Amino acid sequence: MQFSQLKFVSVLLTRKALGTKQFPSLISRQLHGFYGGKVVGSNNFQLKQSKIGRLSRSIMDSASDSAPKGNGFRLGLVQMNVTEFKNFNLTTANTLIKEAVQGGANIVALPECFNSPYGIQHFKDFAEHIPNGVSSKLMSALAADYKVYIIAGSIPERGDDGRLYNTSVTFSPTGELLGKHRKVHLFDIDVPGKIKFQESEVLEGGDNLTIIETEWCKIGVGICYDIRFPEMAQIYRQKGCDLLVYPGAFNMTTGPAHWQLLQQARAVDNQVYVATISPARNEKAGYVAWGHSMVVNPWGTIVVEAPEEQKVVFADIDLDYIKQVRSQIPVSTQKRTDLYQLATLKD
Numbered sequence: 001m002q003f004s005q006l007k008f009v010s011v012l013l014t015r016k017a018l019g020t021k022q023f024p025s026l027i028s029r030q031l032h033g034f035y036g037g038k039v040v041g042s043n044n045f046q047l048k049q050s051k052i053g054r055l056s057r058s059i060m061d062s063a064s065d066s067a068p069k070g071n072g073f074r075l076g077l078v079q080m081n082v083t084e085f086k087n088f089n090l091t092t093a094n095t096l097i098k099e100a101v102q103g104g105a106n107i108v109a110l111p112e113c114f115n116s117p118y119g120i121q122h123f124k125d126f127a128e129h130i131p132n133g134v135s136s137k138l139m140s141a142l143a144a145d146y147k148v149y150i151i152a153g154s155i156p157e158r159g160d161d162g163r164l165y166n167t168s169v170t171f172s173p174t175g176e177l178l179g180k181h182r183k184v185h186l187f188d189i190d191v192p193g194k195i196k197f198q199e200s201e202v203l204e205g206g207d208n209l210t211i212i213e214t215e216w217c218k219i220g221v222g223i224c225y226d227i228r229f230p231e232m233a234q235i236y237r238q239k240g241c242d243l244l245v246y247p248g249a250f251n252m253t254t255g256p257a258h259w260q261l262l263q264q265a266r267a268v269d270n271q272v273y274v275a276t277i278s279p280a281r282n283e284k285a286g287y288v289a290w291g292h293s294m295v296v297n298p299w300g301t302i303v304v305e306a307p308e309e310q311k312v313v314f315a316d317i318d319l320d321y322i323k324q325v326r327s328q329i330p331v332s333t334q335k336r337t338d339l340y341q342l343a344t345l346k347d
C-alpha cells in the first residue's frame with residue numbers, strides 16, 4: 001500500500017470512528033498541541049509523500065547541530081496519549097515521531113499498545129496483521145521517510161494462526177522490518193483490592209527473544225512484563241546487547257512500586273542502558289498507565305524521565321561510557337560459571 005493510500009484509509013477510518021463532526025475539531029486540537037506535544041507543520045496524513053520527504057530532510061538538517069557528540073546515538077521516547085480511536089492514535093504517533101526526529105533522535109521508540117487502549121476487551125478489535133496492517137505500514141513509511149529506526153512500541157497482532165499477540169515491530173531507516181517481538185511473558189497478576197489483569201485470557205505468548213542490530217549497537221527488545229524476568233535481560237547482555245528497550249504500560253499500583261526499580265536492576269545487573277516507554281497517563285481510561293518513560297544508564301542513574309502527561313524525551317546513549325563502567329566493575333568476567341550458568345534453550 002502506498003503512503004497516500006494509507007493516509008486515505010486512515011482518514012476514512014478516523015472519520016468513521018469519530019464521526020465527521022468530531023473529526024476536524026479533534027484533529028485540529030491535536031495539530032495545535034492541545035495534548036501537549038510540540039507540533040511542527042500540519043497533519044502528516046494530509047501531506048503528499050514527496051512533501052514529507054522534503055520536510056524530513058530539512059528536519060534532519062536542522063537536527064544535526066543537536067546530534068549526540070562522541071560514540072553513540074540519540075534515543076527519542078514518545079510518551080503519547082492513547083485513545084479509543086485507532087486512527088487518532090496513529091495521527092498522534094505520526095506527529096510525535098516527527099517531533100522526536102526534529103530533536104535529533106536516531107532511534108525513536110513508542111509505548112506498549114500505541115494504537116489501542118490497553119485492555120483485554122480491546123485487543124481483538126484493534127488487532128492487525130504484521131506487517132500488512134495499517135499501523136505497520138505507517139511505521140515503515142515514517143522510518144524510511146525520516147531515515148530513523150522506529151521501535152514501534154507494540155500493537156495487538158492477529159497472527160497467521162488466527163491467534164492474538166502483543167507484538168513490537170522495529171523498522172530500519174529504509175523502512176525494512178528488522179525485528180518482530182511477541183511479548184513473551186503475559187501480564188497475569190492478581191493483587192487483591194488493587195489490580196487483577198489476565199492477558200492470557202485473550203493473548204498468546206511469544207516464543208522468541210528479539211535482538212535488533214543497528215550500526216551503533218545491538219538492542220534487546222522486551223514488552224512491559226518481560227522486564228520482570230532477569231534471565232531474558234541477561235541473555236540479551238550475553239548476546240552482546242548494549243541497550244534494552246521495553247515499551248510498557250505499568251499501572252497505578254505496580255508503577256510507583258516497581259517501574260523505576262526494575263529498570264535500574266536490569267541496567268546495573270547487566271551494565272547496559274535500559275529504556276522504558278509508557279503511554280501518557282489518562283485518569284479516565286479503563287487501565288491507567290503510570291507514564292514516567294525513562295532511560296537508565298549502566299551505572300543505574302536515571303538519564304531522563306518523562307512526567308505523566310504526553311511528552312517526547314531524549315537520551316544520548318554513550319557507548320564509551322558502557323565500556324568504562326564494565327571495565328571499572330568487571331562482573332561479566334568474574335562470573336563463577338563453575339558454580340552456575342545461564343542456558344539459552346532456543347535462539
Ligand SMILES: NC(=O)CCC(=O)C(=O)O
Nearest residue numbers: 187224225249250251254
Ligand atoms: N502491560 C504490562 O505488562 C504491565 C506490567 C505491569 O504493570 C507490571 O507490574 O509488571
